[in-house]
Amino acid sequence: MNMGLKHKLILTFLTVQIVLTTCAGYYQYKQQWPLLESQSVENHKNIARQLNNIISLSIEGNNYANIYLPTFVDRLKSMSSLIYLEVNGVSERSNKYQFAYHKALGETWRNYYPANYSASLDERIEKLSTALLNKNIDTVKVNFLLHRIEEEKLKYTQNLKQKKALSQLNLPFIKNTPAIQKNWMLTFSIPSTNNKGGNINFIFDVSPLKQLQDTLLRSLLLESFFTLSITSLLIILAIQWFIHPIEQLTKHLSHDIQAIDIDNIPAITTNNEIGDLARKFKVLVSNTSQHIRFIEELSTLDTLTNLLNRRHFDKIANDLLLRAKQHDLVFSLLFIDIDNFKKYNDNYGHNEGDVALQKVAATLLNTVNKDDDYCFRFGGEEFLVVLINKTHEQACKVAKSICTSIEDENIEHLFNQTHNKLTVSIGACSIIEHNDNVKIKDILKNADNALYKAKGSGKNKVCCTVI
Amino acid sequence: MKSILIFITLCLLTPSLWANSTASFPKNINEWILVKESIIPGKNVELPEGTSLFIQNTVRTYNWINQGKGTKLNIYVPKEKLTSYKTHGPYADGPTAVGIYEDSNIIFVTEHIAGEAIYGTYDREGNDISSSHPSFNVQACIQCHTSNKDICMNGTCATPIIDIFQK
Numbered sequence: 061m062n063m064g065l066k067h068k069l070i071l072t073f074l075t076v077q078i079v080l081t082t083c084a085g086y087y088q089y090k091q092q093w094p095l096l097e098s099q100s101v102e103n104h105k106n107i108a109r110q111l112n113n114i115i116s117l118s119i120e121g122n123n124y125a126n127i128y129l130p131t132f133v134d135r136l137k138s139m140s141s142l143i144y145l146e147v148n149g150v151s152e153r154s155n156k157y158q159f160a161y162h163k164a165l166g167e168t169w170r171n172y173y174p175a176n177y178s179a180s181l182d183e184r185i186e187k188l189s190t191a192l193l194n195k196n197i198d199t200v201k202v203n204f205l206l207h208r209i210e211e212e213k214l215k216y217t218q219n220l221k222q223k224k225a226l227s228q229l230n231l232p233f234i235k236n237t238p239a240i241q242k243n244w245m246l247t248f249s250i251p252s253t254n255n256k257g258g259n260i261n262f263i264f265d266v267s268p269l270k271q272l273q274d275t276l277l278r279s280l281l282l283e284s285f286f287t288l289s290i291t292s293l294l295i296i297l298a299i300q301w302f303i304h305p306i307e308q309l310t311k312h313l314s315h316d317i318q319a320i321d322i323d324n325i326p327a328i329t330t331n332n333e334i335g336d337l338a339r340k341f342k343v344l345v346s347n348t349s350q351h352i353r354f355i356e357e358l359s360t361l362d363t364l365t366n367l368l369n370r371r372h373f374d375k376i377a378n379d380l381l382l383r384a385k386q387h388d389l390v391f392s393l394l395f396i397d398i399d400n401f402k403k404y405n406d407n408y409g410h411n412e413g414d415v416a417l418q419k420v421a422a423t424l425l426n427t428v429n430k431d432d433d434y435c436f437r438f439g440g441e442e443f444l445v446v447l448i449n450k451t452h453e454q455a456c457k458v459a460k461s462i463c464t465s466i467e468d469e470n471i472e473h474l475f476n477q478t479h480n481k482l483t484v485s486i487g488a489c490s491i492i493e494h495n496d497n498v499k500i501k502d503i504l505k506n507a508d509n510a511l512y513k514a515k516g517s518g519k520n521k522v523c524c525t526v527i
Numbered sequence: 528m529k530s531i532l533i534f535i536t537l538c539l540l541t542p543s544l545w546a547n548s549t550a551s552f553p554k555n556i557n558e559w560i561l562v563k564e565s566i567i568p569g570k571n572v573e574l575p576e577g578t579s580l581f582i583q584n585t586v587r588t589y590n591w592i593n594q595g596k597g598t599k600l601n602i603y604v605p606k607e608k609l610t611s612y613k614t615h616g617p618y619a620d621g622p623t624a625v626g627i628y629e630d631s632n633i634i635f636v637t638e639h640i641a642g643e644a645i646y647g648t649y650d651r652e653g654n655d656i657s658s659s660h661p662s663f664n665v666q667a668c669i670q671c672h673t674s675n676k677d678i679c680m681n682g683t684c685a686t687p688i689i690d691i692f693q694k
Contacts, residue, residue, distance in 0.1 A: 117580040121675030129670075152579070153677040184643065191620075191641040198640070204549050205643040208669070254580055 066303040073295045077288060085284040089276065096272050101238045101246060104264045107139055108250050112260060119149030119157045120254035127159045127168045128215065136161050136168065141264045143245065144231055146171075149258020157258065162226060169222035170215070181213050234261040244270050305334045313341060318352055320345050362437040364414055365421035373436045373444060377500045380434070384448050385494040392455035392490040394445040395507035396424070396462065399483045399519040401441035403475035416471055416482055417441065423465045428458060443484075452490040456524040459486040463522055476519075483520035487511025490526045498527055548647025548657045549665050550638035553622035559603035562612060567628065569597035581678050585671065588662050589628075598630035616681035617642055624683055635668070637682045644673060644682025 063071070118126040126132060136142060145161040145168075158171035174180075188206050191197050232241050236259075238248035244267040252258035305327035312326055322345050328338040362369040384391035398404070398420060405413040420443065424435045428445055436444040445462070447455050463486055471482035487510030489503050506525055514523035553559075567589045568574070574583060592598050604612045604624045611618050618639035626635040633656070636647040646668035648657040657663045672679040 113580070117584050120580045120677070121679075122677035123674040125670050125674030151677040152581075155677060184641075187641040188643065197620075198551070201549055201638075201640050201645055205640060205645065209643075 066299060066307070069299045069303070070296055073299070074292055077291050077295065081284045081288050081291075084287075085280045088280055092276055093273065096269065096276070097240060100266055100269050101240075101248070104141065104246055104262070104266070105238070105248065105250070107142070107264075108248070108260065108262050111135075111145075112250060112253055115147055115260055116149075116252040116254040116258070118159075119147065119252050119258050120152050120256075122151035122153065122155050122157055124159065124170050127161075127170070133161075133166075133168055137163075137166065141266065141268075142262065143265050144261075144263035146234070146261040147252070147258065148261070149252050149254060150256035152255065154256060160226065162229065164229065165222055165225060167222065169219040171219075171223060173216065173219075178213075178216060181209055181216065184209050185213075231263065234263065240266060240269070305330060305338075309334070309338055309341070313345070317345060318349050320349075322346055322349075362421075365418055365437045367421045367424070367443070368434060368436045370436060370438050373434075373438065376434075377446070380446055380448060381491075381500055381503075384491070387449075388494070389449040390447075390451055390455070390490055390492055391494075391503070392447040392450060392452065392488060393503050393507045394447070394455070394459050394462070395438075395487040395489075395504070395511045396420075396443040396445065396484050397486075397511055397515070398441035399479070399485055399515070400473065400476045404473050404482065407475050408473075416473075419469055419471060420466055420482070420484065423469060424462060427462045427465050433458075452492060452524065452526050455488055455490050456522060459488045459522040459524065462486060463520060467520060478518070479520055485511055485514040485519050486522045487514055488522060488524040490524070492526050495527075503527065547665070548636070548649065548655045549645040550622065550636040550647035552634075552647065552649045552653040552655075553605070553625065553636060553638075556603060556625055556634070559605050559625070560609060561601055562604045562609070562624075563602040565600040565602070567592055567597050567600055569593075570595035572597065581675060588667070588671075591662075592628055592633070593631045596630075598628040601627050601629055603627065612683060615683055618644075618681060633663070637672070639682065642681070646672065646682075 114126060114132065117123070136145065142161075143163050147157070147159050149157045151157050155174075156172050159168055160171050161168045185206065188202050188209070192199060192202050232243075232245055232247055234247040234249055236249045238246060240246050244265065246264040246266040247262065249259045249261045252260055308326035312324075313320060322342050325338050325342050325345075327334050328342060329335065330338070360368060360372045381391055383389075398416070401413070401416075404416060408416075417437075421435070421437065424443060424445060428435060428447070432448055432450075434446040436446075438444045445458070447458060450458065463484060466482060466484050467479070469482065472480070473482040474480050476483060487507045489506040489510055491498060491503065506527060510523040510525045514521040517523070568586055570590045572586075572590075574586060590597060602624055605622060608618060608621075608623055612624065616639075620640050621638065623637045623639050623644070625637070627633070628635075632650050634649045634651065636649060638645050638647070646665050647655065648663035648665075648668070650656050657665055661667060672682050672684070678684065
């Protein structure tokens with residue numbers, strides 16, 4: 061595709077602008093997004109830290125009652141973004157301590173039981189049941205204890221079910237360092253504060269971050285779009301302002317050099333490089349036009365007589381005939397030949413011959429209408445005159461007038477018998493009714509025949525003919 | 528299924544026990560042996576760095592006593608249970624220990640039946656005061672003593688609070 065300078069500049073600048081705006085937007089995103097991410101992580105870590113005290117206390121005392129407390133479970137539930145909590149710790153007497161919570165299950169459950177836990181519960185129940193057989197025993201107290209152990213047993217069964225249900229949930233692996241998973245789950249672990257240590261692992265739902273990310277991307281895109289729109293507009297206007305004078309100058313100079321109006325060259329008064337260019341062009345065009353005119357004159361005029369030369373006749377004769385035909389005007393051609401000119405040259409010398417030719421030419425120009433008629437030096441002592449918009453009679457009259465005027469010049473020519481001065485014979489041919497078959501060569505031939513007749517009838521004569 | 532039915536039945540039969548002391552007020556406390564002297568620090572007392580979470584929690588729960596000034600805490604054990612007290616069980620049936628807030632007229636009672644601990648809160652006259660404050664409630668006792676299995680063994684605590692000030 062052939063693009064102009066303007067389009068190339070616009071395309072280049074716009075490309076650069078798009079690249080810069082995109083880079084700037086990407087850089088801003090890279091600056092802002094990690095801040096939002098770390099802020100969210102820190103917020104959730106603060107939420108997590110609030111639970112550390114009660115959890116660490118529970119780990120320390122190997123206390124599972126705390127994690128079943130409705131206040132504790134409700135507290136976990138109230139943390140709307142908390143999906144999963146998992147505790148692994150070591151109690152004060154180095155017992156393994158584990159519990160978990162999942163939002164979907166809505167409860168906390170003990171994750172670890174010693175191997176003989178269920179059996180020890182049965183044993184305690186058995187012991188209390190035996191105690192009930194004792195008549196002196198306070199049955200209210202024993203029943204209270206039985207109730208408590210049955211409660212523990214029921215909890216044990218429930219916890220096993222919850223543990224099984226948890227294994228069916230697809231939970232991500234939780235590392236110590238905070239990580240946001242692809243499904244917008246934030247996972248991290250914090251250490252418990254009890255003496256023997258432990259980890260509290262969290263999974264939080266951070267899907268609101270996605271909305272923040274969308275909002276951030278939207279605002280950056282919008283910002284980039286506006287920046288791009290405004291800068292693009294400014295770039296186009298600037299390029300237009302810069303290129304317009306060049307375009308005008310180019311348009312102005314795209315005409316034929318001689319048709320260029322050098323007095324109205326655009327941007328010539330501009331005080332910058334374009335103005336300098338315009339001014340230099342003006343000088344160049346002016347000089348070139350002069351040279352062209354000179355060369356044209358050289359190629360058009362006969363250097364001796366200053367009449368139009370034969371080459372120019374060949375060039376314009378058909379056009380003149382066509383013009384006459386289009387306007388239905390009479391086209392006449394006068395074929396003029398100086399009588400006995402060879403003898404003139406032989407006897408008076410070529411220099412005098414040249415002077416005689418110049419005088420004949422001057423007489424021709426004086427006799428014809430310079431605005432409508434054309435005079436040519438056809439070669440040697442032969443001249444042609446083309447008359448347009450004159451009747452055949454008028455053309456003959458002009459021919460006779462030429463003949464008389466040259467005779468009246470009284471240029472001595474003793475070797476021109478009977479006249480003793482320079483005379484011319486003229487054969488005239490007029491096209492009265494135009495015909496597509498009539499060409500210039502036919503007219504020339506007819507005029508030449510007429511000239512031959514004029515010569516034959518004693519010279520210094522005019523012989524007229526029509527086609 | 529059987530255990531669930533027993534559980535439901537017990538739930539229906541013993542709702543009143545949830546609110547009142549389960550352990551009985553023991554007789555002849557005056558004859559019991561003083562085994563430990565400790566304190567509940569006042570509200571303004573700052574606990575030493577590294578104090579266990581359990582003690583921090585216990586102090587937080589009871590430092591309102593005596594208008595926030597704290598109290599002396601003495602532990603008494605009946606003579607016949609002195610040996611098992613030293614080993615934190617196993618305990619025979621009957622009252623095992625009392626913890627007395629000497630400056631506040633409050634007595635915490637621990638009793639054992641079939642090796643299981645039960646609790647009660649009384650004043651010196653033997654009136655059940657377990658409903659007078661959430662921290663005196665039997666459930667609070669269970670929550671602290673029975674649930675913290677690694678600190679309170681068989682219903683009697685292994686770490687007196689005063690120890691942290693003596694280090």
